[in-house]
Amino acid sequence: MESYGAMMALEDKDEEIVVKAPSEYNKDTKWKSFKEGAIAYLNGVNGNHNIPLAYVIRETAVPQAGQIYQSEHHRIIAITPLMGAAYEEDNRKVFDLLKSWTINGLAWTWMRAHNATRNGRLAWLALVDHFEGDAQRDHVKDAAYASIAAARYYGDKKKFTFETYVSIHQEAYADLEQYGEVISEEKRVRDLLTNIKDNSAAANAAMGTILVTTNLRTNFTNAVAHLATTLQLGQSQDTRNISTTTSSYKGGGRGGRGSRGQSVTGGRGSQGRGRNIYLGSYTPEAWQKLSSEDKKRVIEGREKSAQQQSQNQGRGGGAARQVSTVETDVDNTTIGSTIQTNMDNAILQGALQGSAAIAEKRTNV
16 A cells, blocks of 8 residues: 555656535535535545545445456555554545535435444445435436426527537436436437427428438437537528628618618508518529518519619610618608619519610600
């Protein structure tokens, strides 16, 4: 043991690892996190002969003959005798640490019987017996299943994101595994998809892909990664679409610079009263989403624009833009806006020129 202590002293000179003590156990603390935190701390704090205090709370009191250990650290913890003056002193140190972490919570109830003797090992075993006993095991399992069933994802919110939703599932499965309840990967994926209530195109596409792809349908981690990536891309696309739509309806500076295409107001007698309508090019999907009234307004607006452009060219004024005053019923104010009629879509330009020809023929008649 002295040789081990000398070796550990040399290692400490090279690198000092500081392990944080577990948070105080209270009504909201989970036993698993507290247990792992306590073990990690006692692994990093040395007692007599420079041996980690974790040996006091090891599971097996008597080491097994012929056992192969992962490292010298594991070996010394497993074989150090649980007897003698050095052990008694370390045992009391462990009790004092456990008491400081549990004194203000319910966990103290289960180890206080060993307060007089300051028996750290027996106090630790009492905690393990309670929190890992049959009654507690059933309670934790029921709570884990309930948390999975109650979780719902309706799209990212400020206080509840997709990451939060996934964390609930992961935490529940960790609790179940702690008590020997192993859930298959495919069942985990089904549970994950069942309570996703986000009806966005991105979410529906991602879930559809997962259901028909074996390595996604049967692997929780892969399914989560695919969903997270697709949802993020979908949100980015939505942001770009909103930005594009806004720029189409809002002039970007003096004379309307920064706004390509044209817009007209609905007028007092139209269904779209007080609302601008974009006269530029639309994607097929965007055009289908317009109402019949809006489609009519776009067509009429384009014809009017083409007619004005033709008249300007006939008078020798090759201006590509003209200023018009539009009236809005929203705030009854008059807004001067510059309408840019230089269409950037060749097909649409041809249609406008055709409309201009028709309009000129009607004028001559």
